[in-house]
Amino acid sequence: MVMLMPATRVILTEPTGRDKSEYVKLREESRAWLEPWEPTIEGPDGVPEDRFAEDAFDRLLSSASTPMARRFLVRLAGDRGRGELVGQVSLNNIARGAFQCASLGYWIGHRHAGRGYMTEALSLAISLAFGPMGLHRVEANIIPTNEPSRALVKRLGFRLEGLSPRFLRIAGRWQDHERWALTSEEWPLRDAR
Numbered sequence: 793m794v795m796l797m798p799a800t801r802v803i804l805t806e807p808t809g810r811d812k813s814e815y816v817k818l819r820e821e822s823r824a825w826l827e828p829w830e831p832t833i834e835g836p837d838g839v840p841e842d843r844f845a846e847d848a849f850d851r852l853l854s855s856a857s858t859p860m861a862r863r864f865l866v867r868l869a870g871d872r873g874r875g876e877l878v879g880q881v882s883l884n885n886i887a888r889g890a891f892q893c894a895s896l897g898y899w900i901g902h903r904h905a906g907r908g909y910m911t912e913a914l915s916l917a918i919s920l921a922f923g924p925m926g927l928h929r930v931e932a933n934i935i936p937t938n939e940p941s942r943a944l945v946k947r948l949g950f951r952l953e954g955l956s957p958r959f960l961r962i963a964g965r966w967q968d969h970e971r972w973a974l975t976s977e978e979w980p981l982r983d984a985r
Contacts, residue, residue, distance in 0.1 A: 800912045804864035804881060804920070805874065807856050811865060812849045814877045818901045819844050825902035829938060832961040852880075860886050862925070866900070866913040878904040881917045883930070892928040894921055905940070914948055922976040929976075933959060933969040942970070950974045 807815070819826070823844050833841045842848065856863040863882045868875030879900035886894045896917070900910045921927040932950060934941045950972040958966035 800916065801869055802878065802909050802912045802916070803867050803869050803874075804913060804916050805867055807849075807853050807863065807865050809853065811877065812846070812853075815849050815852070815865070815880075816844075816846050818877055818879075819848070822899075822902040825905070826899055828963050829899070829935065829941075830963060832964050859888075860884070862886070862894075862920075864913075864917065866909065868909075877901075878909050879913065881910075881913050883917060883921055883925070883927075886925075886927070892926065894925075894927055894930055896930050896932045911944060911947055914944065918948065918974065918979060922979050927976070930974050932972045934972060935962060935967050936970050942972075945972045945974075948974065949978055949980045951978070 805811075830843050833843070841851070852863055855861050861882060861884050863880065865877055866879040866881055867877055870876070880898065882897040883894040884897050896914070898910060898914060898917075918930055921930050932941075932945045933956065934945065936942075936955070951974070953971045953973050956969050956971050959969035959971075960967060
């Protein structure tokens with residue numbers, strides 16, 4: 793699946809096995825940039841997973857399209873439709889029933905940051921969430937000191953709902969997060985679907 797909207801410089805693609813080496817390379821070259829914001833996830837043996845190892849891509853691939861998550865690679869929109877990999881967007885913890893909500897996760901490679909690619913990629917993902925997926929709410933939980941991420945969700949129309957103390961374990965320690973949210977009625981690009 794490829795998701796795009798008019799006038800975007802990026803596309804969202806579902807990950808496949810052929811993306812592994814490019815994904816691992818981008819993550820490794822961006823390690824210092826990403827590590828302060830990376831969740832700490834322990835495997836079944838209680839040992840933290842290396843989020844930059846080759847098997848991290850295998851875990852991404854196995855969880856890319858499930859009832860609980862949709863994960864996409866962000867690529868530049870090339871002449872042949874599949875340009876360079878620049879990052880990833882995920883709709884996580886998808887809840888159905890009366891809630892119809894997902895949590896938004898995203899990262900961009902260091903050399904691609906600050907160019908507006910993630911703004912476009914999140915617009916695509918949110919349009920997918922509120923359109924074909926039929927969700928009503930998308931949340932983004934952000935460490936208060938992550939100014940670029942806070943500015944990004946503000947640009948997209950998210951509203952600050954509050955602070956969740958010690959919400960997620962990031963970079964090995966429990967950290968407070970601001971809870972930002974957007975509903976389908978508030979989505980400024982809802983008519984672009």
